[in-house]
Amino acid sequence: MKKILIVDDEPNIVMSLEYAFKKRAFEVFVARDGTEALEISEKQLPDVILLDIMMPQMDGYETLKKLRANKYLEKTKVIFLSAKSKMADVEKGLEMGADSYMTKPFSIKKVVADVEKLIM
C-alpha cells in the first residue's frame, strides 16, 4: 500500500484530499505544519508528500529542505500545493527540489492523477 502524507493547515482542504486518496487505497497521513510533517515522514517514509507552502511556524520551503536532507526519504516524491501561482514561485519551488507544483485552487482529480503518475 502506497503511503501519502498531506501537509496543510486548512482542515477543509485536507478532508477532501484525505477522502480522495483513501478511496484510491492509499495509506493517508495528515500533518498540520512542517514540524509535524517531518516527524511523520521519518516514521512512515511516505511515497508522496503533498506540501503546502504557506504554513505557520515552518513553511513549505524549509520543510522540503529538511526532508531532502534525510537520505531515507530519497525516493519520496514531494508535490507543492500553493496559492502562489506566479511563474517565479513555481520555478522556485521546483528548484528547491519539489517533483511537482500545483497551484490552488486545484482539482482533486488532477492531484490524484499527478501523484499516480509520479509513483508509477
Add this chain to the structure above:
Amino acid sequence: MSNYGLILVIICYLGLLFGLAYFAERNRNSRWINNPYIYVLSLAVYCTAWTYYGSVGIASKSGISFLTIYLGPVIALPLWIVLMRKVIRISKQHKISSIADFISMRYGNNRPLGALVTITCLLAIIPYIALQIKAISETFNIVSSANSYMSTGILDDSTFYIALLIAIFVAFFGTLSTDASKGKKGIMATVALESILKLVFFLIVGIYVTFYLFDGTTDLYQKAAQSENFKQLSSFGGLENGFNWLFTICLSFFAIFLLPRQFHVAVVENQKEKHLKKAIWLFPLYLLLFNVFVIFIAWAGILKLPDTLNPDYYSLLLPLQEGNIFLSMLVFIGGFSAVISMIVVSTLALSTMVSNNVIIPYGFIKKLVEGNPEENAKRIKNIRRIAIFILIISAYFFYIKFSTQLSLYSIGLISFVVIAQLAPSFFLGLFWRRGTAKAAKIGIVVGLLVVCYTLIFPIVANAISPNISFLNEGFFGYGWLRPTQLFGLEYLTPESNTFLWSLTFNTLGFAIFSLLAKGNYRERNYAEMFVNNANYENLQEEAFIWKGEAYVADIKKLLYRFLGIQRTDRALNIFNRKYNIPEQQEKADARLINFSEKLLTGSIGSASAKILLASVSKEKPISLVEVIKILEESKETKESNKLLTEKSQELSIMTEQLQMANEELRSLDKLKDEFLDTVAHELKTPITSIKAASEVLEDDEMPSELRKQFLENIGRDTERLAILIHNILDLEKLSGKRAELDIKRREINRTIAKAIKGIEQIASKNRVQIKFEEGNNSQGLYDEDRILQVLTNLLSNALKFVKYGKGIIRIATQDNEKEVTIVVEDNGKGIPKEELKYIFDKFYQSQNQNIKKPQGSGFGLAICKKIVESHGGSIWADKNFKKGARLVFTIPKAR
C-alpha cells in the same frame, strides 16, 4: 689662511650649490622643493652683503638708523596679502616674468616703457652687484693671508674668477627653460639654503662676540656707554633726523616690491598664493633675527678694533683678531652666501628683462620669426646667457672703477633710490586707471634725471676733482639749486634729499601727463584689467580685449617657431577643448590671440609677443566701453555660474529626494504585490476547499454523515469568502473616503458596552476576563456602527493573543476638552518592537509574515485605522507598554 686654501673652500662651496641646484631641478615636484619655507627663505635674498656687513658698518657710524632698511619691508609685508596677491595673480595670468614686463603690460604692453624700466633696473642693480663683488674681494683679502687690497690686474684677481663661476652657475640653471615665467627650482633651492647659512653664521658670530668676547649684552652696553660718541650711536636724533628715517623707510618699502630680484622671488617664483600668508610673518621674523646682534657687533668693534679698520667688516675682523680662523671662515662663507644669492637672482631677473624687453624686441625679432623652434629656443637662451655674463662683467668693472670711493651702504642706497623711480608707475598703475604709458615714461625719466643731478653727479664730480664750486654754491650761483640741498632743505642726507625730490617730480610728471592726455585704447584696456582686479580672476582668455582679424593658421605658424610643433599642438588642443572650438576654425578670435600672446610672453616677453602677434593680425581699436562691458559680463558670468552651482546643488538634492521617493514607491509596490498575494491566498484557500469538496461529493458511495460534513464545510468557506470580500471592499471604500459616516454626538461608554457584549460569549469560552473601567460619561462625535467595528476588532485581536484561561483585557476611557481617548490593553504576547510601526498597515501582514501563514485576513487594524482617521482621530500602539499590547485611539469632541 692661504689664498689657495680659501679658493679651495670657495670652489667646494660652489660645488655644493651646483649639486643642490641639480638635485632640486631633478626633483622639481618634491615636497622638499615646493613648500612655503623655501618661498620665505628665497625672499630673504633681500639680505645681501649690505645687510651682512654693511649694517654693522652703519651701526658703528650712525647708530640704530641701520634698522630703517628693514623697517620698510616689515611695514610692507602685511600689505602683501592685498597688494602682492594682486600682482601675483596678474603676473601668473599674463605669464609675466619680470618687473619690466609687469609695468609695460600695465600700460598697454608698451615696448619703449619696458625698455626704459629695464634700463632703470640696470642702472640700479649693476652698481649693487658691484657692491657685492666688492664685498667678496675685500673679505677675501681680509680672511686670506695676502694683505693687498687691490690686485694688479684682472687675470690675477681671484674675485674675477669667482664672479665668472657665479655667472656660469646662473647661466646654466637660469636658462634651463626658455619660458622665463617658469620656476627656477634649482636656483631657488640654493637661495633658500644660503638664506639659512647667512642667518645662522651671522647669529653664531653675534653670539660669539656678545657672550664670548664680552660678558653678555649688559656688559657690552656698559662698556660701550663709556665711549665718546655713544649718545649719538644709541639715540634717534631730532626731528630732522626723523625725516631721514622716514625717507629711508619709504625707500626700503618700495625696494621690497620693486627690486628686480625681489619681484622675481616674490612674484615669478611664487607657487601658491597661500604661501604669502606664511611669508607675512616669517619674513619679518627672519629680518628681526638678522638684526638682533648688529648693534652689539658694532659696539664690540668700536671697543676692540683700531679706528683704521673698515667697520663694515667688524663681524669678520673680531674673530680674526682673536685668532679664531675657523669662525672667521664661517662668517666669510655666510657673507659669500649673501653675495651669491643676490648676484644669482639679480642677474637672472635682469638677464630676462634685458633679453625680453630690449634685445629681442629691438633687434632679434626678425631673426626669430625666420627661425625654427629649436633654433629660436637656443637663440633666446644664448641671448640670456650672454646677458648674464655681460651683466656680471660690467658689475665687475664698475667695482674696479668706482668702488673705492663708496661705502657698501651708500651704493646700496643709490641703488634703492634709482629703483624707487618705478614706484609711481607701479603702485599708481595698480589703482589708478588714468595712468598712461607716456606719463609713466616721463615720470621715470624725470625722476632719473633728478637722481643724476642730486646724487650721482656730485659723487662723480667729487671723484674727478673735489671742491667743484657749483656743488656748494648751486647752478649759476642759485643756492636753491645746490644738488645735495635742493630747494634749501639742508638737514637731509644726500640720499633722502634725492629720494624726496626725485619722487616728487616723478609722481608729479606721471600724474600731470596722465591727466593731460588719455592713453590709447590698448593702454586703457589693460589699465581696466589691472585696476579692476576683483574681476580679473575670471578674465583669463575670455576677456575680449582684442578685436581684429587673424587666421588661425598664421598664429599656429608663429607658435611653431617658438614652442615647436608638439607643444603648440598640445596647447591649442587644450585651448580648443576648453572653449569647445572646432578644429577647422579659420579665423582666430580674441581668446586665441590672448592665449597665444601669453604663451609667447613666457618665452620672449610681452613686448615681443605683442609685436609678433601684430605681425600676423590686423588689430582694430576697441573702446573702453567695450572693455568695461566685457568685464561686467564676466562678472555676470561668474554670478550666473554661482547661481548655476546653487541650482545644480538643489537639483542633486531633489534627485536624491526623488530617488528616495522612488525607493519608497518601489517598496510600496512590492508591498502591494505581497498584499495581492495574501489576498489571493486568502481567497484561494476557501475556493480550493469548496472546489475540492464538491469534487469528492461526486462520489455516490460517500456515507451520508461525511457528505453532510462536506456540505457544511462548503457553507462555511463560502461565508468566509463573503466576509473577506466585504472587508476588502470596506477598506477600499474607507480609503477612497466614499464611506458616509453617520456622525452624531454619542456616549462612548454605551458603545463600548455594546462592543463588549458582542464578544462576551467567545471571551467566556476562552475564559478571558474583560474589565471595563468606565470614566466620565464622555461624549464624542462619531458613527456608532463604525466605532463599534473598531472596538470589536481591537477586542477580538486582544482575544486572539491572550492565553487561554489567563487572559485579561482592560478597556478604559480618558477625556479632555478636545477628545475622548479609548485604551484597549491585554496581557497577551504583545507586539514585537520592530512591528509596531507596521501593524496598522494593510500590507503589514504580507510583509512580515508572508512565508508564514498569516492569521486572519490582516485587514482588521488597517480598517480600524481608516475608520478612526475618517473621524478625525488617531490610533497607535503604545510602545512603552511591556506586559502585553496596548492600543489607543481618540475621537474628537468637536468638528
